[in-house]
Amino acid sequence: MSQSNTHPRGFASDNYAGVHPDVLAKMAEVNVGHVVSYGDDPYTAETVERFRALLGEQVEVFFVFNGTGANVTALQSLLRPWQNVICSQNSHINWDECGAPERFLGSKLWDVPTPDGKLTPTMIRDAYIGRGDVHHVQPKVVSITQSTELGTLYSIDEVKAIADTTHELDMHLHMDGARISNAAVSLGVEIRETTADAGVDVLSFGGTKNGLMGGEAVVYFRPELAENTPFIRKQGMQLSSKMRFISVQFLALFENDLWRHNAAHANAMAQRLHEAVVGIPGVTITQKVQANGVFAVLPQQAIAKLQEAYPFYAWDEARSEVRWMCSWDTTEDDIDAFARLVAEVVPASL
Amino acid sequence: MSQSNTHPRGFASDNYAGVHPDVLAKMAEVNVGHVVSYGDDPYTAETVERFRALLGEQVEVFFVFNGTGANVTALQSLLRPWQNVICSQNSHINWDECGAPERFLGSKLWDVPTPDGKLTPTMIRDAYIGRGDVHHVQPKVVSITQSTELGTLYSIDEVKAIADTTHELDMHLHMDGARISNAAVSLGVEIRETTADAGVDVLSFGGTKNGLMGGEAVVYFRPELAENTPFIRKQGMQLSSKMRFISVQFLALFENDLWRHNAAHANAMAQRLHEAVVGIPGVTITQKVQANGVFAVLPQQAIAKLQEAYPFYAWDEARSEVRWMCSWDTTEDDIDAFARLVAEVVPASL
Amino acid sequence: MSQSNTHPRGFASDNYAGVHPDVLAKMAEVNVGHVVSYGDDPYTAETVERFRALLGEQVEVFFVFNGTGANVTALQSLLRPWQNVICSQNSHINWDECGAPERFLGSKLWDVPTPDGKLTPTMIRDAYIGRGDVHHVQPKVVSITQSTELGTLYSIDEVKAIADTTHELDMHLHMDGARISNAAVSLGVEIRETTADAGVDVLSFGGTKNGLMGGEAVVYFRPELAENTPFIRKQGMQLSSKMRFISVQFLALFENDLWRHNAAHANAMAQRLHEAVVGIPGVTITQKVQANGVFAVLPQQAIAKLQEAYPFYAWDEARSEVRWMCSWDTTEDDIDAFARLVAEVVPASL
């Protein structure tokens, strides 16, 4: 039995996948000789230049280990402990980071319920409370996720409207772009169009979910906001000594548009899955399928049965809602086989 | 010109080196299919078993990204914010982590000057101040480094004496083992003899400086101390999603005794360097050469001249003391060429 | 003009009031000679005994400076940073403490919208999310406020039901009792009946809003939870050196049932105000009047007009809802004069 059979692909998470071969090859390629540690090496410098070519000559880039590290590093550079972050209740920073933002920032997250994972200017204005009142945490940062935890997208105009509101209220706009490539590809735009050009101040640029081994980048579109980031990253335990092996993963991602291909593929697989299951009796799709995830409500017994064959997560157990994530290595056969099983199992559970 | 010539090996740090080929090969080998993320994968489980075989069946192991992350995660599981850590002034936690321990632990480091980087039972007793007095931080953890930041070693008896004192005073003993392999090899013992068997409670087991790409392990010899570590690691931004690529680096390190060979080689290179330069007029060796580093005082002009040819760091500029580190990939030719240059440059600077 | 006229009583807050004369007299009475500082004095010991007589022989009592200090000290003894506090969105800890809990605890507050300021067992169960999941903060404390920020009360049965749910889920129950005396008096019970006897684990026992100069007490009904509190209080900047002058304020409060008289009076004034305004056209009472506050929606222009004569706060400007607080020194004349003005101004603004 091949190892591939031992570890079959499911729909649990885009981080169950391995590393794209081009990424691994690039890491091996730079494994020669000694270079300065902690990021002062030529490979990291070259990668930063690639980011600048992609996102703007002025951007400042800091590589970190993981998504939580990226978000916390970004936020820490934008606020002080008595200031808060306005975010969606189901944002990763609020729901899935074990309180790392509160712990490290010392700040309150002011979370807002959002049916589709998306903040709006109205929600932001409603959450903008107590500026100047010492008893209330001071609104200072808006954080949005692109694409969202629910697989939905902000249009460019939606991001712009949020950026305008945020800046009008003298706040900064952070974007958690753990899946920014999926978003840009789905919108049919370059990444800078949905980030820098739309008014985002700081971006957590995700790599791990798009075929890297492990690496994220904090990208500052307003470089003056990065003034303290070298110290924030180090104190935040996010500074890698053999940095070249993180930075060059992004180099591989930018060569031959790998970022675009990987993301487009994952998105396409989600679309294929969506189309294959949307008409099956007993399957209710709960969110627009705009990136690489499909959310659906199924009969409870069907969920258990499907999970015996394919790993995936219940998203909201109370509603028997599930999340199916596609990744860069999901195949059409994977989708088709799974969809056949859904078609078999779900109607039979009604 | 080959890349190897572009990035010649110097003596700046053991983290200027790349990754041992066996480690990279193992990472490529596990890059197949999907596995559960965040450490619930079979490769990580296998690696933990290897740790248990090496260090004791009861040990609990948590992989993290870097040395600061390992130390802070370990310490956080041992104390509360009103308790302190007794450590050497030149320990990595006190000197080189940009205040990460204070920031994340909220605790004071009670640092003690040590001429050779080594704490003693007497120093610990002198620093054990104010237990029960609410005005004073409460002594709770002793942290020692093996081998030390100054390239020196604790003998097994010295570790045991410290452990006895520490435990007698109702404190925990943490060992920063960023170079634990170099220490064990130099002492001619197994790692468990200078850790678990000597009374260490929690070990930061270093990998990155011994040929890994990036990965450290927090090892609990008393598993009850690890009760909260899963949450500490996650909240501390040290939980990797594609964990297999960190854990299997250690798997490679344990296969064919790679950890031992790498460390023994680095140590031998330091000895070779020591022997080659100790008699050179103008070179004063300042610390015992017991691991993979050589510390020396040189004439100031000689330092600048040598640094033009080989990267290395001034350790204490006021004293014109330098640090020369050897790594798993330092060659005898590297040493010999450098020693020749020292012999040429230093006496001429007197 | 007398100073009393310079500082007329309004309805802004029960902390606009001064100190009850008996409290000031007691403070003067103990201003003799030297006593041990930081709480090891006989007056503080005597006060603790009074607390024990009132609330149970086993209770541990720690005096602190203010309400935020009491709440944070209490919570800090109940959780670790990766654990959370389930509370009402409009609780004082969530809304009015400038993020002090997040900053000092490093923990997330998991706030729940509550129309009347009161949590229910169902809300608590819904907020009890992710126990054992490292990605999610761990539910550990439920915090309720008695009487609430909205002037409402938990019945004893309601507190008991919350305590049962809380303990069943292996959590601790904290009560913010900034107005605990008002609550007990309104319920017609002893304080211990709505705290210790109803299952509360730790109480922030308020004094300042009930006629003290400044002083709150953290009361542990389960003394084992207080093990670390001496250090938490000191590190939390809440340990007074000349402690006798805080503790004896409570002594005065307990003598001659002053706590009961002050609270009963403030409650009665709120009732009197309620009765006087409830029928006025244009005045809509928005919350049950169960303690010493009255909440009402008024025409916007009326609010401004009334505030010219009497200080009080808009509670929710968007709804033009106001809060009128009564205190230990509010007089029947104050109420009657204000109610007359409301009757004059509000209907005219319609």
Place this chain on the structure above:
Amino acid sequence: MSQSNTHPRGFASDNYAGVHPDVLAKMAEVNVGHVVSYGDDPYTAETVERFRALLGEQVEVFFVFNGTGANVTALQSLLRPWQNVICSQNSHINWDECGAPERFLGSKLWDVPTPDGKLTPTMIRDAYIGRGDVHHVQPKVVSITQSTELGTLYSIDEVKAIADTTHELDMHLHMDGARISNAAVSLGVEIRETTADAGVDVLSFGGTKNGLMGGEAVVYFRPELAENTPFIRKQGMQLSSKMRFISVQFLALFENDLWRHNAAHANAMAQRLHEAVVGIPGVTITQKVQANGVFAVLPQQAIAKLQEAYPFYAWDEARSEVRWMCSWDTTEDDIDAFARLVAEVVPASL
């Protein structure tokens, strides 16, 4: 037996003393009617004006509860978590605040051994390490204590030299003035001469040890440094609701030069004690007596014997060094009686 006999005056601490009657009278005087809480009252405004008259028209003043609160509030406004505070090892912030600075600031205190409690420009330069190096905490604040914990004084020229060095190195100068009145009186100068005029940026202005009930002030000589202090104070649990009762204590202190009389008296009593005991065989005075404390080494048995009659603290048990503190209410008879006992007990213990 009078209460005064029940609580005899000893030499343990200047915070064992009670409140000066003028202070208590002033507190009673303002206990009329309602005023705005949290410091927006006319009494607090008047007190701030008195501070400005004394220390400079531009100063910003924030009242807090205690000395730890003052120091932490002041420091928090001067640095970020990756920056450090250079201070004496035996400074109150380093030794006696249970780690409150590290906990709240998230910063490292870089403490320096000082035989007499006094930093020097050379010590500061030696401790100014690693500016710009991300691995090292960044030097940002120098904190000195006037008078020191060892009863010694900085001359005005010494403060100026420290201020010059501090500012030259782009750092801020904080002064812990828990006993600033004792210092100014002993130097024979106005408080502003040893603070603002000497280059201090922020002062913790102590009141409690000089006859207040409980109250300290954070005074900013450069008002731009106070920009965030309203939020820092609130989030730091140091904002009093019935603020008038803290601020007017200082009003009383400034009326009729009470601050000067109290401090001068305490200093004179320390001088009287010093003169009375300095020649007694077996008594070795260990520090200059420049404020209100006397430090001496005595035979161990004598210490125990003296403590039976008068409370005071062993300062350094290893050296059998004691601290005798005088306060605003110490009498000449107290001194003379104690000195007689010393003369009786100590020589007999030799």
